[in-house]
Amino acid sequence: MTDTSDLGDIRGHADHSSNLGFDTRAIHHAFDPAGFSRAVKPPVFLTSTYGFESVAENDAAAALGGRLYAREYNPTTEILEQRLANLEGAEAGLVLSTGMAAFGTLVLSLLSQGDELVVHKTLYSNTVAMVEQGLPRFGIKVVPVDLSEPGKLNAAITERTRLVYFETPVNPLSAILDIAAIAEQAHARKVKVAVDSTFASPALQRPLEYGADLVLHSLTKYINGHGDTLGGALLGDAETLHTLHETGLRYITGATLSPLSAFLILRGLKTLSLRMERHSASALKIARMLEAHPAVAWVSYPFLESHPGFATARKQMAQGSGMLAFGLHAGFDGARTMMDRLKLLTRAVSLGDADSLIYHPASLMRARQSIRKDAQLADGVGEELIRLSVGLEDVNDLIADLQQALQPL
Template sequence: MPHPNSTAAGSNERVDGFATRAIHFGYDPTLYGGAVAPPVFFTSTYGFESMGEMDAAASLGGKLYAREHNPTTEILEARLANLEGAEAALTVATGMAAAGTLMLGLLSQGDEIIVHQTLYSNTVALTRDGIPRFGIKVIPVDLSDPANLDAALTPKTKLVYFETPVNPTSEILDIAAISARAAKVGAKVVVDSTFASPALQRPLEHGAHIVLHSLTKYINGHGDVLGGVLLGDRGTIAHLHSHGLRYLTGATLSPMTAGLIMRGLKTLPLRMERHSRSALTIAEKLADHRAVAWVRYPYLEGSPGYEIARKQMSGGSGMLSFGLKNGFDGARRVLDRLELASRGVSLGDVETLVMHPASILRARQTVRPEAKPVEGVGDDLIRFSVGLEDEADIWDDLAQALEGA
């Protein structure tokens, strides 16, 4: 049984807080020789003492092989589901494996999916070039105004998919308003909440049906593993497990990776508090800098979506975007001058990371001329993932770099 546990209102048992559950939920050390940290189970298959035992395991959902069943991974899934407020979770090998498992597992030929016009670039590739090959219609919509959803919804709409905050713009979308409109046709709402993590935002509380995270980012937080997770009701997650993971993608999470993610998860609320505090300070200073044309950060007063962010997030997270008055060339000069921050395409690490999407696109176009810019991502946009270094050091590095803008 989980130790400690969180119980329903009205129970005589205590309800533990988020930080306590992030450390303990779903694991009882007394079942594993008193080991404080959950053991990592390295096995590809499971043996049985009799055919009867094997039949029983198979009847319970195929707990025969490690692609579908691993004790370490299941502890992580139970803990993540609890923190997100979901009935169940399914962990997979990467964030893109989560997106692929979701869409291939729930959509069929003739179905429709509505997506926000701005998404993570590889999710754009999946929805623009990938799933349409299977007869699935993808409809991009500007969901910054939820009313735009009404004209796109049809009886064939199965999923409405978006990120909030949006990668890489840090745009905020109204989960409750979008969910209320999607309910008119019974479409499931899927929110990629990677930029926030469950420490700051829990979309299911605002009407969403499924939550996706790249575990590579804040939930692990240390830039040393890849992983993804889908969270939602028990029936949907069971279907994605038995179909999406079992034979559509086979994208199993390594048990070692699961153990490392649980280690990172234990400090998630502390890290998100620090990321959020430092990022707000950096955003405020950027907004006052003479070289900066605009700044977008969820908790920056006056930033688009500020009021919605305050309603559905308990902190602004560590992600912000900004543009320079000198545009593309200025952005490249700034990135070249940075000394503490690392130029890198990931985010959510303890290290500060920065990227210029337009430069990545132009580099890719030299070998893939068909590569297209993501909607809403201009030549000037810089994505800045504020790490856990001293706040003053992060700003000093950025300020000296901006002198070359």
């Protein structure tokens, strides 16, 4: 039986941590072992419901906002929500089953029929499917804009615009958008801004510090960092997060994160800063190698001086993260040949794992066209593009594998 007094301990612990460093908070914030039989690691609460000693206690739990049923509340996931919010500089957080569940909860909770959503012209492929095929079915108009020029936002916003949404760095090219400039334009028209910061994580970038109102993460990626579970998060002001919980999670999507996944993500979070330093350092070294290679036509990595968003990346990111994209002079066929020659890097579509993962979007797009005739590459993505998520292996081994795969093409 759950002792509701412990639930208050979870929420109240580590208030003193506001002056502590990022890594200390990533390990300790929002969890007091004294509330859990002195266990150093947070327990995994595998329960679908909660029992109470009296009707009055049951009433009190309900008054706290759905602390009756596991779809709406779990002690393990609450620790994760509190910790992520603290690291991001947010008032509150909500964790969900996947990154796409987070996006669905965000837009379906905050927008209604007749509302408009402004998005950057390039988005993650499943987000594109949602905004092009899903939201119009609910009467929500989606307006794509090239937000690399923030001045274009003013003309796109109308009295029906409720939210501006974009990624930075942008999947898959690692383009950089200026959060502060976009937020300034949107706020001048009293429109909220939500940023998908998955490629960076709060260890490298905290969009709220640059004026964003809400932050989205796919926890599956860098924050978990071990490629063994799915998750998503929304972080921002307490009032909006209450709405997202009470409408999006409770009865619109119901996309609850499992307690075991929350435990795994909490485990990954403890090494986030260390991992992001390694990912970033290795990615920069690989990007420089590729930029100098005769088989490579171009490289896009935020902390390369040749990157168009280099100055903005240096302003709003601590390091460049582990994601880069590059193209080969040999084009589509050369990319496929190079991919098949790789011996160490894993051909896979995810990112942010300890393992280095590499994939060729055009090959997957052509394969999908056999069952989805409308499948197409995202704006700005050419058939030669290869996306690389640099892992935690010895960087010299990764470079050697890439070099042998590139010679000769």
